[in-house]
Amino acid sequence: MAQWYYSDYERNRHGPVAASDLAALHTGGQLDPATLVWREGMAQWQPWHTVMAEVLPETAHPAAARASFATASADTPAGAASDPYALAEPRSPYAPPMATVERAADVYLDGHVVHAGFWKRVAAYLIDSVIIGLLSVVVGGAIGGVIGVAFGFGGGLDSGTALAIQLIAQLASLLLTACYYGWFYASANQATPGKMAIGIKAVRSDGEGFGFWRGFGRYFAMILSGLILCIGFLMAAFTARKQTLHDMICDTVVVDQWAFTAHPDRQREELGTVAWVVLVLGGLLFVGMLLLMFAALAAVGAAGH
Known part of the structure; x- marks a missing residue:
């Protein structure tokens, strides 16, 4: 049954x-x-x-x-027949x-749902990575400065202290990133700035929004998707609802910003201008980094001869 x-x-x-x-x-x-x-x-x-x-x-x-x-x-009398x-x-x-x-927000299930494809999600991730990277630099610098002032390391740090500061900064960056995702997913837009720019959002599998702690935990599930040779991310290109591994773990889907609303006709299947621009810039940056790496290896090889 x-x-x-x-x-x-x-x-x-x-x-x-x-x-x-x-x-x-x-x-x-x-x-x-x-x-x-x-x-x-x-x-x-x-x-x-x-x-x-x-x-x-x-x-x-x-x-x-x-x-x-x-x-x-x-x-109504108790025991009345009904x-x-x-x-x-x-x-x-x-x-x-x-x-x-x-x-808090109406969810409409009658309309067609456009699930965000792999490349839309990559574009959103690139935008969020830039924002998180800048925030991490600021937070890491602040932590190093505060510890340096507090313990009077104006003349320099020994290797153990420098390693401890680096570890604290990394842990702070990890928590900051998890809070970033949790906060924005729990917001009215149900999306991080990167997803908002691309026009997509993250919701539960039934179209409902989700709270801070699910978004917080989803970030750590996303780390798991990356640890297995990024196969967890690539699953979005092959699964029925374009879900990644961390989506399946957390019971979430990434959809168009107009999905599950009263205006499903406003959804877009295509990538969109912002996504194309971000992907092209990201591709050029990746190619440039590869060229620099090969040039550095070539220089090391020449110096060795």
Whole structure:
């Protein structure tokens, strides 16, 4: 029997539950038509109202089932007979008002989703790498300066102290980078500056955004993608939803900035001007570094003769 999962308004996922449990939640008015549900075999999470017929085949009025649920009247006698597949009774007009819980951001699952391809992600990564590199230089310099002043190393550092400063600076840079990704992924744009420039964003596999700690951890999963000969990154060119290894580990996807919104028609399959410019500049820089390296090796070889 298929196991179901569902997400509440706080974006907390619940499950696995049986179809009968979903039916009970539906009957009690606890499963809003817009609640996202998923079971094995679905490509992505779907609103409850689009799949309820699969769980509630006896629902007599599917059109009514798509309307908003209302909480049953508080004075309903206990043990009253009810149809297990019927909607909850409307609230009494004399009942006290209830506060409406709003989503932070609406997620639309009906439109086509453009997943960000390998080269779009490379372009975004190059931009973010430049920003992070500059921040790391500033932070590393500040740490070295503070330690030097604090311990009075104006006349120079011994090798052990220099190594310790370098280690502290590297750890600070690592944490700074993880915080960079976590902060921007948890923002309203769901994207780092590099991704924003390219027009893409990172979301959960059901289109919902994710918080700081998932973004923070995703950076370390990204390191793992690089440690295995960058195969984890290359997976984006071959997987169905263009996911990398770290996407699969963290249950994320990278999509167009207009995906899962009310305007899916604004998505772009093509790279775009910014991505092309960044990739060309990055390619030229890479070729230049290779030429310099070969020139240096040639000079060393000539000096050896």
